[in-house]
Amino acid sequence: MAEEKKEVQKTPEQKMDELNRQLRGYMANIEALRAEISVINQSITDLRTAEATLRSLKELGKGKEVLIPVGATAQIKAKSEGVDEVIMSIGTGISAVMSYDEAVDRIRKEIAALEALRRALEEAIADLYNKIEELLEEVRKVGQEEAKK
Known part of the structure; x- marks a missing residue:
């Protein structure tokens, strides 16, 4: 004889609690992804600054006087x-000596990789917002069901 599983009906309050937990989880994930994007943006800015500085120094040429910040x-x-x-x-x-062109190429590749990662994280955020919209629709349904009672 096969055992049948009985589905336990959740109360509207239980459904709402569960939906709220899921919503809070999605929002926390979005905030974590935004923080990660912020770190990536800072890294991209630093790399672009390094590239611009190298380009400026190359244009300046040898033997020119420069000021170096020491703190x-x-x-x-x-x-x-x-x-x-x-x-x-x-x-x-670990550091390595590279030609100017190799260094600039490496910087540009790092920027491209970080930009790709940022796009992936932005897509993940968009997916989470879509899930939030679905949950909010479910919240509305549960609220309407409760209002009918």
Whole structure:
């Protein structure tokens, strides 16, 4: 003899509680994704600044005097040796000497990868908003059912 599972009917209050928990979860996920996007945006800004600085130094040429910030409001004078070689971070605590073109190419690839990641996170946020809309529709239905009683 097969056992039949009886579906336990949830009260409207239980349904609403469950829907509210899901909504709060989706909203928390959206906030976490937004925070991640903010970090990505800052990384992209930093990389673009590095690229622009390298380009400016290349245009400046060798032997030109530059000011190098050393902290707070202090700067020191230095002479540019050019940017034929750039020391780039290639991993945690590891750096490598690259040509100017290799360094700029690496920076651009990192920017492109971060932009792709940002787009994926933005799509995930859009999906979560769609799920929220579906849940809100369910909340309306439960509310209407409760109002009929």
